[in-house]
Amino acid sequence: MPAFPKKWLWVVLILAFGLPLLGPVFPDVISNYRLFLVSTMIIAAIAVLGLNLLTGFNGQISLGHGAFYAVGAYTAAILMDKLNVPYYATLPAAAVVCFVVGYLFGQPALKLEGHYLALATFALALSVPQILKYKWLEDLTGGVQGIVLNKPEVPFDLPLNEDQWLYYYCLVTMVVLFWAANNMLNSRSGRAMMAIRDHYMAADTMGINTARYKTVTFGISAAYTGIAGALSASAIAFVAPDSFNIFLSIKFLIGLVVGGVGSLVGSVVGGIFYVLVDNSAQAISTYIKNDLGLQFDLSAYTIFGLLLIILMYLMPQGIVGGVYILVRRLRRG
């Protein structure tokens, strides 16, 4: 997988941090709603990165990352709702809780590979809403009703509005998390993770503690996705069990496959992509129903499903990998 050129990274970062400040100059282009949309894309990118660490870099398939997202979101929501913990302190808490949950789930997952791990995580994804509605947890989780929260408040009297502040909050979190992931992947541990993916037995023979690496990777991956969940709880200011259904996990899978399995930049592309399609599908659906008068509820999942299948044939490397191969081919002439 290609490394993203450093100078472009700086350009993107400066644009990402600078553009929202130009809001008053171009009020039509940079609206608060769009900033909020970009914030959800950032959250999506972090969640997809979590899945990518596990599936893309360590080769363990998970169809159930919605579960860790839910754990992160609920940890944050309960802390804020019951204990009045400030929103920024919920991120490390969600990370720790999700790491533990992921690490524990990684223990039985050690015995499973390929299809079977996919099945176990698929089962997990299906039962998440029910687990969240469990009667004994009702006092904490609010049952079917969920928990209503407050949006993050702007600190230090900064001249920002809520959406702008949320955007920066998410952006900084994402930059830190991607920087950490990049460093980890370029270290001895990261190479061990990828060695396990590429050839389990060879990695084992080389003296890598495969069991520990696999479970810890499961934990780290869950922590990343959990942080995304905690961010989303703050951003949407609401959590409810039925929003963490199997289709949430499918969205992460979409992000993973579209962006590129085993690519950091791909996680960002994938996250942006699924939020974008999700939003435009609603618009297209209303257009079909109201303007064309057809009784056809186009759902984003039709597009997602078709894309999943088509991409597996045409660009198994995802869009980032596919574009890279295309550029290389063009350069060669």
Added chain:
Amino acid sequence: MEQLLEQLASGLANGAIYACVALALVMIYVSTDHLNFAQGEMAMFSTYISWQLMNWGLNFWVAFILAVLASFVLGVIIERVILRPLHNAPVLSVVVVFIGLLAICNSMAGAIWSYLIKEFPSPFPKSTFGFAGVIGPHQLGVVVVTLVVLGLLFLFFRYTPLGLAMRAAAQNPQMARLVGVRVDWMLALGWGLAAAIGAVAGIMVAHIVYLDPNMMSGILLYAFAAALVGGIGNPGGAVVGGFIVGVLENMVAYVGNMIEKTTGVYIIGNGEKLTVALIIVIFVLTVKPAGIFGRVVVKRV
């Protein structure tokens, strides 16, 4: 006691459905080593087809047969068009394609027939009879229909040349090809049959769970649990596993209910059905992956 018998009967009726779907899963697993995550949504789609046919005025059984045939054809087409090119693809690609299929079936059913929950008729007479109160006529009908279907399948695989060829293609594709079996088509036929069995299960269960695009998700999970309990490579085991899991599901709810009644402490009930299935799946996978009737596969490295 009455209540226990009632739960047992309803468990057997559910078990018949799980047995059907589990058998469909096993059929695809033995011939291609794939777990079909889209099996439930395919069955749901078939059920909608039968609903549409009935809505156009057809009799239940005519609609049933047409929908099962249509599912067979769709299954064959899906295998030939979508899965054939992935024959030697890595596991992740196959899983992703199945999930894609799941998403398409689910959203298309919602798009065409809307997400509103629909009632689904039962073909069986409502009259009460001997065991009335213990087992309803629809539940009894479900058990009978699924047992007939399973019996027909057994006869097909055991006594017809085509069934033999299909078993050969699943067991040892290379040797089967050498003796002139068209393995590719056998796989497609297997897919068609699996889709058709799934359709039977969907149409039978729709009266109980009502018709909506998400109706099969829980059933699929239980079917996976059933297939695993019976040993995922073993068709007979899948059927027995289906009944075991169906009864177990209702017994867990029953016991939970009793505990709540006697001690007042709520532990488990109908709301935790999927969680029970999750626990069964993970327990079997980690403790006894070969299931009850499966053979332990030893791989030479």
